[in-house]
Amino acid sequence: MNSLRRILAILMKELTQLRRDRLTFGMVVMIPFIQLLLFGYAIHTDIRDIPVALVDESNTALSRILVQTIRATQVVEFTEHYSSAEEAQNAITSSRVRAALLIPHDVSQRLVRSGAVGMGTPPATDEETSRPVAHWIVDGSDPMIAAAIKGLRNMPLTELFRQSTNRKTPTFEVSLFFNPEQRSEINIVPGLVGVILTMTMIMFTSAAIVREQERGNMEMLITTPVRPIELMLGKIVPYIFIGLVQVAIILGLGHLLFNVPINGGLWNLFGITLLFIGASLSLGLVISTIAKSQLQAMQMTVFVLMPSILLSGFMFPYEGMPEAAQYIAEILPATHFMRGIRGVVLRDATLADIQDDALWLLGFMLVGLVIASLRFKKRLD
C-alpha cells in the first residue's frame, strides 16, 4: 500500500515536470511526426531516375530510339552527353553521373543480329550474335545503384521494331502477399515505430536518474524511505503512456498518408508494443545508473540506437547479415520488435505467432529492471 503510494508520488511528480518541460513535451509529438514524414517519403528501395551520361558514337535514328526505350523504363535519366568514353569516365569519377551508356558506331548491325530483338535467328556466327548492343560503365561502389542498372541488362528490345513481345513462360510463379505493390513504406512505417521508440524511450529514461543526480535532488530522495524499485517504476510508467501515444501517431499517420494497412488486432499490437516499450525503458534505466551525467547518458543512447537502426532489420534484411551480426542483432530489443510489429501490422500475426520475440522482450525488460534496481544504491559512496 505504502509502496504503491510512493510509486504514485514519483509518477505524479514526473508527469508534472514533464508537462512543464515544453521542449520535451513537444519532442514527444514532433519526433514521430517529422521522422515519419522524412523516412516515409525519403526511403525508397526501388531506385528511379539515376543520373547517367550518354556517349553515342553511332548517332543514328536507331541509337536514338534505343535511348528513348531505355528512358521509358524510368530507371535512368540521361543528364549529360559526351563524345568519348574518357569524358564519361571522368564524369563518373567526379560524381556528376552514376553511370554512362556507350553506344558503339556499329550499333545498327549489332541490333539486328541481337537475340534480344527476336527477329529470328540471323545467319551469322556465334560471335556476331553474342555481341551486346551497347555498353554500360557503372559506378559500382553502391550495390543498389549497380543492381538497378544491371537490371537493364536483359531489357527486351522487341519494342524497338514494333513487334509484339514474345510472351515467355516464367520458370516460377511468384505471389506477393501482404505488399503486392511492393511499396517500401509498407515495410518502413511499422519498422519506424521501433526506431522512434528506441530513440525516445531510451533517451528519456537514460536521463531520468542522472538528471536527479545532476540537479542535486538525489541526495534528498535517498534520505527518504523510497525503495530503488519504486523509484524505477515511478519513473518509467509515465513514459509508457508517451510511447503508446507515439505509436498511435506513427501508425495513424502512416495509415492516412502512406496507406499502410493495419491488418492485425489492436490488442496484439498493444501487447507487443507495450513489451518493447518496457524493454527499452528498462534499458534506459540501466544506462541511467551507469552514466554520471546527462551527456554521458545521451552518448550511450546513441551507442544503442545506431545498431538498432542498422542491424535490427529496419533498413537491411536480417537474413542478409553475417552470423556474428545476427547474434548482435538478436540481443537488441529492436530486432525482436521489428519482427513482431511487422508481423502484427502487416501479416495479422497474433501474440502466439510471435511468442518467441514477445517472450524475449519480456525477459529483457525484467532483467533490465532488476539490474537497474540492484545497481542503484541509496548511498553516495
Add this chain to the structure above:
Amino acid sequence: MTERIVEARGLTRSFGDTLAVDSLDLSIEKGIIYGFLGPNGCGKTTSMRMMTGLLTPTAGEVEVLGTRLPGNAEKLKRLIGYMTQVFSLYGDLTVRENLQFVARIYGIGARACRQRIDELLAVHDLNRFSEQRAGSMSGGERQRLALAAATLHRPKLLFLDEPTAAVDPETRRQFWEQLFDLVDDGATILVSTHYMDEAERCHRLAILENGVKRADGTPRQLMQEMGVNVVEIEGTGLRTLRKELISLPEVVSAAQLGARLRVLVSDSVAEPDQWLRMHSLLNDAREIRRARPSLEDVFVTSTGRHRE
C-alpha cells in the same frame, strides 16, 4: 541520565588519499541543538552524511536513534530529516507540489497530508508562495521550504547542513526561532555552520578543522576553558603594533576590529593588560582593557589558524 541520540566512536572517512573526517567521537543528547562549527571543507557535510547513512564510514561506527551504522539505514530514514546544503527539492514544482511529493513519499495519507502542509505553510510563512515554483523563489524562501519539507514527517532527529549559508540576517533570525520551536516539540537538531553568531545559539557545539574535532562543549564552557585572555587596545598605528605583537610567543592572535586591536594572550601571563602596557611599543597613551571572550576567540584559539 539523559537519552543519547547520536553516539559516534572513531568515525573516519577518507576519499582516496584525503582524510575528510578523522576519528570523530561525538555524543549528542536528546532535545538540544548541536552545532558543527568549522570552515568550508572541514568535514561537516561528510560527518552528517555518515550519520544519515548516505556514506559508509571507512572506520569507526555511529549509533543514531538506536540504529547502528554502518548497517541497515533504511528504518532510520523514517526517523530523520535531512536538509541538504544545496537546495534539493524540485525547482520546476510549486511549493505545495514539493511538499505534497515529500508527504506522499513518507506515506502520509491524503487528509493528514493536506492538514500538515497547511500547517507548515503557515508556520514557515510560505502561504503567499504556495503556488509559486520553487526555482523562482529567493534563497531565504527556498530554505524555509526546505526546512518545511525536512520536518514534514516530524523527524526525531534533524540534520541541517549549512541551512543559512546564503540567507540574510533577518531571515536567519526567524529561521533559528523555528529551530527552537522544533526542539521545544521534542526534536533534536544537528546543524552545521560557519557563522559564529549562529554557533553561539547552539546548546552545544563541536569545532571541526581538517576533519578533526578540536573542541566541544557548551559555548559558555568553551569560552571559559579556552586558555587565553582577551585584551583590546585602542589607538593609532595598529597595523605595526599587530606585527610586533604577533611575534611574541605569549600572544596567540591579534586581529583588528575598526579602531581596536583584539589580542588573545595565553593565560600563562597573569595580568595581560599590565603585561602589554609594559611592552616597549605601548608606552604611549593607548587605552588597554580586558574584553569579554567571544566564540570567535574560541574558534581562533582551538583551530590554530592564528599564525597565518
